[in-house]
Amino acid sequence: xxxxxxxVVAAAAMPLLLPGEFYLAIATQVLVYGxxxxxxxxIAGYCGMVSLGHAAFLGISGYAFALxxxxxxxxxxxxxxxxxxxxxLTGAMFGLVALRTSGLSFLMITLALGQIVWGIxxxxxxxxxxxxxxxxxxxDGVLLHGTGLYYLCLAVTAGCMLFVTVLTRSPLGxxxxxxxxxxxxxxxxxxxxxxxxxxxxxxxxLLAAASGILxxxxxxxxxxxxLSLTVSSEAVLMVIAGGLGTTFGPLLGAALVVLxxxxxxxxxxxxxxxxxxxxxxxxxxxxxxxLPGARRLLGALKxxxxxxxxxxxxxxxxxxxxxxxx
Amino acid sequence: MTALQxxxxxxxxxxxxxxxxxxxxxxxxxxxxxxxxNGAGKTTLFNLIAGDLRASGGxxxxxxxxxxxxxxxxxxxxxxxRTFQILTLFGRExxxxxxxMALLGSSxxxxxxxxxxxHDTALRRRALSVxxxxxxxxxxxxxxxxxxxxxxxxxxxxxxxxxxxxxxxxDEPLAGLSKEERGxxxxxxxxxxxxxxxxxxxxxxxxxxxxxxxxxxxxxGRLLVDGxxxxxxxxxxTREAYLAQ
Numbered sequence: 019x020x021x022x023x024x025x026v027v028a029a030a031a032m033p034l035l036l037p038g039e040f041y042l043a044i045a046t047q048v049l050v051y052g053x054x055x056x057x058x059x060x061i062a063g064y065c066g067m068v069s070l071g072h073a074a075f076l077g078i079s080g081y082a083f084a085l086x087x088x089x090x091x092x093x094x095x096x097x098x099x100x101x102x103x104x105x106x107l108t109g110a111m112f113g114l115v116a117l118r119t120s121g122l123s124f125l126m127i128t129l130a131l132g133q134i135v136w137g138i139x140x141x142x143x144x145x146x147x148x149x150x151x152x153x154x155x156x157x158d159g160v161l162l163h164g165t166g167l168y169y170l171c172l173a174v175t176a177g178c179m180l181f182v183t184v185l186t187r188s189p190l191g192x193x194x195x196x197x198x199x200x201x202x203x204x205x206x207x208x209x210x211x212x213x214x215x216x217x218x219x220x221x222x223x224l225l226a227a228a229s230g231i232l233x234x235x236x237x238x239x240x241x242x243x244x245l246s247l248t249v250s251s252e253a254v255l256m257v258i259a260g261g262l263g264t265t266f267g268p269l270l271g272a273a274l275v276v277l278x279x280x281x282x283x284x285x286x287x288x289x290x291x292x293x294x295x296x297x298x299x300x301x302x303x304x305x306x307x308x309l310p311g312a313r314r315l316l317g318a319l320k321x322x323x324x325x326x327x328x329x330x331x332x333x334x335x336x337x338x339x340x341x342x343x344x
Numbered sequence: 345m346t347a348l349q350x351x352x353x354x355x356x357x358x359x360x361x362x363x364x365x366x367x368x369x370x371x372x373x374x375x376x377x378x379x380x381x382n383g384a385g386k387t388t389l390f391n392l393i394a395g396d397l398r399a400s401g402g403x404x405x406x407x408x409x410x411x412x413x414x415x416x417x418x419x420x421x422x423x424x425x426r427t428f429q430i431l432t433l434f435g436r437e438x439x440x441x442x443x444x445m446a447l448l449g450s451s452x453x454x455x456x457x458x459x460x461x462x463h464d465t466a467l468r469r470r471a472l473s474v475x476x477x478x479x480x481x482x483x484x485x486x487x488x489x490x491x492x493x494x495x496x497x498x499x500x501x502x503x504x505x506x507x508x509x510x511x512x513x514x515d516e517p518l519a520g521l522s523k524e525e526r527g528x529x530x531x532x533x534x535x536x537x538x539x540x541x542x543x544x545x546x547x548x549x550x551x552x553x554x555x556x557x558x559x560x561x562x563x564x565g566r567l568l569v570d571g572x573x574x575x576x577x578x579x580x581x582t583r584e585a586y587l588a589q
Binding site for chain 1: 461
């Protein structure tokens with residue numbers, strides 16, 4: 019509980035801790051991509067279905083929000099609701115196609131679906147303005163820029179993470195993890211494996227949609243790049259780097275990638291190489307991800323520090339037993 | 345009403361007929377043994393009955409209800425339980441956690457998206473009483489990786505029992521057990537209530553023949569002999585099927 023408290027306090031105090039607007043903007047981006055990674059983690063980490071097309075949901079939500087709020091002039095809350103609804107509906111339809119398979123085939127189908135949506139964003143110029151993308155006007159409202167925006171993103175991301183945590187500990191969440199580990203046993207026990215995967219997939223699309231709204235509010239611009247395979251695969255990498263199926267792993271992974279992108283790129287053009295090297299390091303040293311890996315290494319270290327005392331205790335007990343025998 | 349009825353069941357993989365025109369009935373409370381040499385199609389027959397495989401033809405009736413078109417999970421809801429020859433446990437869970445998954449599977453609660461499973465004391469109590477039936481209640485909170493093979497085998501049975509099935513399919517419940525553990529598990533099987541109908545595949549003849557009342561002998565996907573224990577043992581075709589190996 020204690021590290022969690024520290025994290026919450028640190029997150030709340032972030033605007034005071036960081037030296038300037040630039041760093042606060044990076045922290046906000048971490049939250050946006052963190053929420054996106056959380057959505058991928060829900061289906062990949064807890065349900066065992068790795069999707070390579072999740073950027074489609076972020077993108078559909080972002081475009082819908084932009085088109086409705088700027089193009090059609092809807093108020094923000096209405097555009098948000100509509101974008102979330104539309105994206106969930108898309109997820110519900112994609113799920114019908116993608117969940118006919120699992121494993122590698124699921125990966126390929128979600129990739130294909132993601133590329134279709136990317137293609138539409140790229141080619142349907144009348145609607146999406148093609149490569150030039152769509153911009154939102156300058157923000158008016160305290161919650162839409164700077165510190166206010168940071169807290170808005172913090173609230174939404176933290177809320178979604180809380181939702182995922184409650185879900186994964188519930189009977190339905192246990193069923194999701196059971197389906198991940200032993201799908202055959204699960205159906206023998208009376209669980210509808212397909213339906214559990216479907217529910218997880220649609221919920222995951224909904225979370226990705228929420229991250230799409232935050233993406234629009236943060237960057238105030240969207241182009242087909244936001245729906246690209248790069249964005250989808252980066253999210254998968256974030257989750258794997260941070261820790262698949264953990265609460266905070268995706269956020270940590272997102273922090274790693276966003277920091278490298280923004281900070282390291284100021285010093286070198288070859289930051290993707292650096293990112294690759296870091297991933298290589300993670301796969302070799304902590305293949306289970308940074309968070310569970312750090313926990314394991316800390317545990318091993320603690321055991322090593324504590325062990326000599328134990329040996330001492332055992333020795334004294336042994337000699338006492340020896341003594342009693344004599 | 346029969347507990348389980350299999351009518352003209354067929355299954356072929358491509359051109360290979362693995363189950364050919366198999367029919368038999370199991371009465372409520374019966375202990376039925378499925379016998380046959382390796383590759384006879386016994387586990388395939390279980391997979392067809394449980395719904396893991398779709399039959400190429402024929403019908404399966406559970407408690408008089410045609411379940412041929414139902415999915416595995418729907419058949420489970422109709423009162424069909426099953427254990428696996430190859431251990432199929434939730435490796436990240438504790439012993440109790442495995443039983444909890446089984447209990448939730450037969451409860452409408454399984455769709456509940458809130459309320460931590462670990463804090464459900466009523467569920468825990470029920471799981472403990474199921475574990476007591478296989479004498480594993482002392483190991484409730486032990487991770488699966490730290491249990492012995494014999495304990496895992498008993499847990500397999502406990503998970504099926506947790507769902508309170510009417511018909512139970514046991515696929516080699518004694519496979520790979522030591523002599524002592526075989527005694528424990530067979531005593532456990534003897535103690536199961538007569539309200540439960542059991543169909544078992546088992547190669548340990550001492551235990552299997554003591555347990556079974558009726559035997560169905562399968563060879564090359566066909567039902568060769570079907571009758572009481574003594575009839576099947578005395579039948580020359582039984583000897584032939586095993587000697588031909």
